[in-house]
Amino acid sequence: MKKLIQLLMKKLTDINFLSRLIILAIIVIIILSMLTGCAFDSDATVASYNVSKEADQFRVKRRIVFVNLRSDTYLFSITGNCSVETDNTDNQLEVICKVGEDKYQKHFLYLSNETTYTIEQLEYTETSKYDYEIIFKPKSIIPIEIKTE
Numbered sequence: 825m826k827k828l829i830q831l832l833m834k835k836l837t838d839i840n841f842l843s844r845l846i847i848l849a850i851i852v853i854i855i856l857s858m859l860t861g862c863a864f865d866s867d868a869t870v871a872s873y874n875v876s877k878e879a880d881q882f883r884v885k886r887r888i889v890f891v892n893l894r895s896d897t898y899l900f901s902i903t904g905n906c907s908v909e910t911d912n913t914d915n916q917l918e919v920i921c922k923v924g925e926d927k928y929q930k931h932f933l934y935l936s937n938e939t940t941y942t943i944e945q946l947e948y949t950e951t952s953k954y955d956y957e958i959i960f961k962p963k964s965i966i967p968i969e970i971k972t973e
Contacts, residue, residue: 875945879906879907879908879945880907882905882906882907882921882922883905884905884945884947885903885904885905885945885946885947886903886904886905886906886908886943886944886945886946887901887902887903887943887944887946888901888902888903888906888908888917888919888933888941888942888943889901889941889942889943889944890933890939890940890941891939891940891941891942892938892939893937893938893939893940894938899939902919902921902931903946904921904922904923905921905922906919906920906921906922907919907920907921908943910935914932915934915935915936916932916933916934916935917932917933917935917941918930918931918932918933919931919932919933
């Protein structure tokens with residue numbers, strides 16, 4: 825054991841050995857950081873994250889539609905550049921919409937067993953690679969327009 829310690833002490837004074845050891849440590853750190861980052865995330869996971877971040881910055885136009893499940897009736901919709909968060913503690917949806925330059929409105933929508941909602945992205949963003957279609961057909965959708973000014 826004493827010889828091993830002496831050999832190690834001798835190696836640590838060698839400049840070439842130290843530089844190789846430092847380079848090896850840097851390579852190990854880079855590899856570990858790549859493995860713990862988003863190296864294993866799918867394209868869909870990355871796109872979903874990016875679209876959500878864009879929506880939180882009010883850069884994505886959305887339509888939020890609430891439907892009564894018992895009566896199958898459309899209750900209302902909100903359309904605009906909106907950020908949406910689900911508050912599970914209070915059982916509500918919190919919607920913040922940008923309505924002007926540095927002007928915002930916040931809406932609280934209560935969630936129950938008899939209501940549901942959909943959120944549609946109405947415009948494409950740079951993060952989307954493919955397109956798709958959602959068809960929403962409740963029997964009694966009557967467009968109601970409420971504008972804020």
